[in-house]
Amino acid sequence: MGYLGFLTQEFKPLLPEQLRRYHASIQDIYDRLIRGKELAPDQRILRLGHLYDEVRSFLDKIVTNTGSLLQRTQELKMNREQQRYAERVREARILIEEYIDPLNSIVDLGDANSTASLLGQIAHGINRDRFGNHPPSVLDAYEQLDQLLRQVNGLLQREANIIRRELTPLLERIKRESEIMNGWLLFLERPLLHAVPEIGHRQRTSLFGDQTGADLRMYVEQFMGDRPRVSITLTPAAALIHPPFQPHLYRQRLEAALPLDDFFGWCEGQLTEVVEERREHHLLKLISLLFGDRSKYALHYGDQRRYFHVGASRYTVPTISVSK
């Protein structure tokens, strides 16, 4: 019956309050049974029957309820209704708080106030009473009730297990999965800008270790077959710096040497002070000193030519006498 109910019933789990009513009604019926010590057999059979029906009904309801909750939980898990994550989390929480936790406390055999414990006490009482002096028909009714009550423990234990092992973790997992999916969806709103977690990083610089010797040898060996390289020697930087041509100095010298018979002969004398590489440059400067201001000097060109060696060049120059 419970199984068929599970298949056909829509999601309408009983509220815990509805289930707790059974606690009161079973208690009442049992009290009436034990109070009526001198009951006529047919009346006793009737009351035992009432108790049987009520317990049976309670157990059916519990089984149906667990099944119904399980079904709803699985639907929630599969999300056929395409609910949003936040809604699913909300529903999972409601199922836990409103139905599953209270149901758990009803079927909890460890709790002295639970309906399960009440049924335990009744089972104990019935088992004791049935050994009284009863006609066979009453004994049959006791026997029937006793058998049902013997099943109670196992059955409630099973339901409690389903709740503990299936429902609660399943709902917790839905909650957890929904949290993860919600997080990913938030991440995917800004996938290239959102912060990301730190992960490991490959450290490419190798540390000293037992490989270092071999690495070093390999590094050195790669150069061993090479041809000797061209070596470049750099002269000290100071030697490269030459004093620049100083026009004022040379003009003074020129003025002092006037009159000159041979201008280039004088130049030759001046250039001995200058380093080899700079001589040609200085010579041209000295010439421009003379020709740059021709109005100051009287020049007389001789007929002879003479050779003037500067560095690798050879100039053929006339003899020039200079006077004021």
Added chain:
Amino acid sequence: MNYPPDHQAIVTALLREGRFLLQGESAFLSLREHADFYTSFFRKSFDLELQVTPEYALLKSGQPEDRFARAICIYLALLCYELEREGKNILETLHSGTFSIPEWELRLEQSSFINVLAATDQLRDADQRHKFYLRLSRRGVIERTNEKLFRFTPAHRYFLDFAREINAGEISARDQVPVESMD
């Protein structure tokens, strides 16, 4: 000074290879037993933070902007999205499912987030994704059973926890929004 067993394997995996050290490796066992030593060892020697969980260990790079980490997050987000869309059990599938690369190539190509993939260098096309799978495997996030199939290692939980943190951050941010006064 005596170092714990598998010291070199621990340092090589975490520091030189930058990968997750996983439950089941002997180096992981030694690392867990000497978690305090290694936490201080990596902190004092390299100023890096070590995270050890019952299932994996990770030496955080101290670099908050890691392209590979971003690619992993995007990839996992899309994977979870697709699994969720199909009504699959995400956590269980990631935990124990086997994934076929050609099959997921097809799904990713059809994904509604294809533009996100295109904008991510390491996931841009099939070639890049091929390299991405190789790197995932080298870093201990997946385990390849053959050329086409792979499974996730427990290291994937590190990224799922990250997603949960985003969600929790959003919820707490929403709760902190001050309620505007009516008057």
